[in-house]
Amino acid sequence: MDRATRTTRAPWCAWWQRPSWVGRVAMAWAVAYAGFGLACVLSGTPPFHLGATPGPSALGWGVVAVGSLAAVGCGAVVRSGLRPALRGLLWAACVPAGIAAFGLLMDVITLMFGQGVDSGVAAANHALAATGVVLLAATARPVRPPSSRTVAAVPSAASGPVQLAACAGTVAFLPYAAMKLVWASGGTFAGVSGAEMRAISERNGASGLWLTLESWGLDATVLLAALGVFLLWGLVRPWGQAFPRWTPWLRGRRVPRWLPLAPALIGAATLAPYGVFGVGYAALATAGVVTMRRGDFPSSSDALLVGWIGMAAFAVHGGALIVAIRSYWLRTRSLSRA
Numbered sequence: 192m193d194r195a196t197r198t199t200r201a202p203w204c205a206w207w208q209r210p211s212w213v214g215r216v217a218m219a220w221a222v223a224y225a226g227f228g229l230a231c232v233l234s235g236t237p238p239f240h241l242g243a244t245p246g247p248s249a250l251g252w253g254v255v256a257v258g259s260l261a262a263v264g265c266g267a268v269v270r271s272g273l274r275p276a277l278r279g280l281l282w283a284a285c286v287p288a289g290i291a292a293f294g295l296l297m298d299v300i301t302l303m304f305g306q307g308v309d310s311g312v313a314a315a316n317h318a319l320a321a322t323g324v325v326l327l328a329a330t331a332r333p334v335r336p337p338s339s340r341t342v343a344a345v346p347s348a349a350s351g352p353v354q355l356a357a358c359a360g361t362v363a364f365l366p367y368a369a370m371k372l373v374w375a376s377g378g379t380f381a382g383v384s385g386a387e388m389r390a391i392s393e394r395n396g397a398s399g400l401w402l403t404l405e406s407w408g409l410d411a412t413v414l415l416a417a418l419g420v421f422l423l424w425g426l427v428r429p430w431g432q433a434f435p436r437w438t439p440w441l442r443g444r445r446v447p448r449w450l451p452l453a454p455a456l457i458g459a460a461t462l463a464p465y466g467v468f469g470v471g472y473a474a475l476a477t478a479g480v481v482t483m484r485r486g487d488f489p490s491s492s493d494a495l496l497v498g499w500i501g502m503a504a505f506a507v508h509g510g511a512l513i514v515a516i517r518s519y520w521l522r523t524r525s526l527s528r529a
Contacts, residue, residue, distance in 0.1 A: 214269040217326035221261035224319055228254025231312065239291075240313040254316065257287045261327055268330055281331035288327065289460060291320035296461040300415060307396070321457070346432035346445075349518040357427045360511025364416045367504040370497070371410040381497050382489035391487050419458060419508060425451050426515035432523055448523050452516065459512035466506025473498045 231238040231251035238254055239246040264280040271277075295317040298308050308314040348354070370380050377385035389405055404411050425431030433445050476483040476495055488494040 213326065213329045214265050217323075217330045218262055218265035218269060220319075220323055220326050221258045221265055223258075224323055225255045225258025225262060227316070227319060228252065228256075228258060236312050237310075238312060238316045240294075240310045243309045245310065245313075253287070254291065257284060257291065257320075257323075260284050261288070261323065265327075265330055273331070273333065278331045278333075281327045285324050285327050285331075288320045288323040292317050292324060292457075293461060293464070295321050296457050299457075346429035347522055348429055349427035349515065349522065353514055353518040354427050356511045356514040357423050360423050360508040360515075361420050363504045363507035363511075364420060366500045368410075368413045368416055370500055371413045372408075375405050375410040375413075376408045381493040383487065383493070387487075416504075416508075419462075419512075422451060422455055422458070423508070423511060423515055426455060426512075426519040431519065448520075452519065455512055455516050455519075459509050459516060461509070462505040463509030463513060466502050466504070466509050469498065469502030470506050473502055 228238060228251040230236075231248055231254065235248045236251075237245040237248045238251050260280070261284045264277055264284060267274075267277050268281070294313070298314045298317055301308055349357075373380045374383070374385045374388040379385070383391075389402065392402060392405065401411050404414075431446065431451055472481065473483070473495060475481045476491075476498075483491045483495045483498065485491045485494045488497065
């Protein structure tokens, strides 16, 4: 597909084009991450939690293995340069590191609203693993010659199918937002009233900010859903690549690629698998294969209804984010010219 382009000189000082510097930082991270896993094993501290339930401390050996593998790969890149086998090794190390980072979004959300995380060690593991994914991916990137020129794409909209995916990701949150706002406004849904839901939030340790928003008829997760929708459309519309007209002091400046991609990747890596597995479990519960625990709801059917609404929203929006991320990546990448 043809697209308008413009030619600019490659930013020789861009940090991702400094393989020696990035490789050394990534190697330092890998050693620190392996040491973190070893400390968890020796102290008997679980590096992973499933909600408030701690996992076995022996999983720290997995952290040690990922850190050691990454250290070997990064050390070889620093010593002999980026070769195809080393590049494949680094990308392979990104996979378990990305899995270990699962839950980072939930940690960020709880901290944003003044709540404590379930485990400080698990939260540190999420942050360290996510940092490792960025460093390993940067080390594995091919390097442009310093004298090269780049062809940068002019801001453009995503294709029709990608925008349809964004529409689906937006619409999927409407039932979820409606359900949450009913509770926040004092109404009753799935057999639970707004007052009961507020009491549940207080019992679960909700922060003062969270409870204040609910007292104003707002739900914090609805606000986050709105931010997620805004981010999704920023990935598929031209204003997500350049600052729009309503920011005249920034007009003409391009949005750094990492600015929308970083939160989008974290959101997609969390919402998509969480939603897909949740939808699968809800489907099994609907078919009678498993029993849905009622939790704080009057019956299992009420819990199942809420589960369908929430998990479908996460799955569809997470999938839409993945589609939008790929489109944004392809539309905004710079092509080298010697």
